[in-house]
Amino acid sequence: MNRRHLLAALAAAPLAAPRLARAQGWAPDRPVRLLLGFPPGGASDAAVRIIQPRLAARLGQPVVVENRAGAGGNIAVEAAARSAPDGSTMVSANIGTLAVNPALVRQMPFHPIDDLAPLSLVFNATNVLVVQAARPYRSVADIVAAAKARPETLVYGTGGVGSPGHLCGIRLDDLAGIRTVAVPYRGGGPQMLGLLAGEQDFSFSPLGNVATHVAAGTLRALAVTTTARAEGLPSVPTMIETGLDGYEVLNWDGIVVPKATPAPIRTVLGDAIRAVLAEPEVVAAFAQRGLTPRPTSEAEFAAQLAADSTIWQGLIRGAGIQAS
Known part of the structure; x- marks a missing residue:
């Protein structure tokens, strides 16, 4: 009898979240696409893969991740912005795509605020x-010294x-009074391969992407871009500690949907995303990759987007960096 009760409870568990969703006024009736503007191998892809099955369980429908790399994330976000506002398409985008690209891309295919609605940040x-x-x-x-x-x-x-x-590189040039050359790759994964192959003098990369290489001795960590030292690299100083006062660069990802998506959807x-990010298994999996879950309200x-847009777009235009 106990075994039958257990099996019945397990069978019913996946239905609990859809029932809750219907009680809130909406539940998906088809698979939900989660677009990502970068290829596999980077922090954004890792985070999305961690939350994907848990989102599916809470929504009661498969969540299908689609990597649409290119144009600094703009290709995926444009596709999402133009999709039907019916809850069937979300997109994960980072600070660069949403807050910075408007100052770097002459003809943006979407407006981050006018065409998109925020659901929740995902990680720092x-x-x-x-x-x-x-x-x-x-x-x-x-x-x-070498750059000077x-x-x-x-x-x-x-x-x-x-x-x-x-x-990070723009900020380094600005505070140190130097001029270095940024070489864009199609995502964090390809960029890391290029760094390991000796194609770059240095790189600013997420902790989760470099930790194993630093431990193995193939990469040397010189500083972190946060105001406090990282738990995973306690002996590595902050950029501020190296003498660059005021140096801080936040690195976040969040999930957005088309602007016209109704509030109930x-x-x-948003509730499903925030609940998943609070799960202990997700927190632990993020920590292994140097990520901190950041569930937020809309x-x-x-x-956050408005503040970063003001800061970075002003810095880029003030530095005379030309839009492409």
């Missing part, structure tokens, strides 16, 4: 300034134009 990531072990640089000061001696020759890789790694999707996400 710690970026790390790393160099290949064969490179001579052993401190941020070494990189700054040879302006516009030191190359750093990014996960795309306007990506968090690109923002946004509520169900308003909190919107405020």
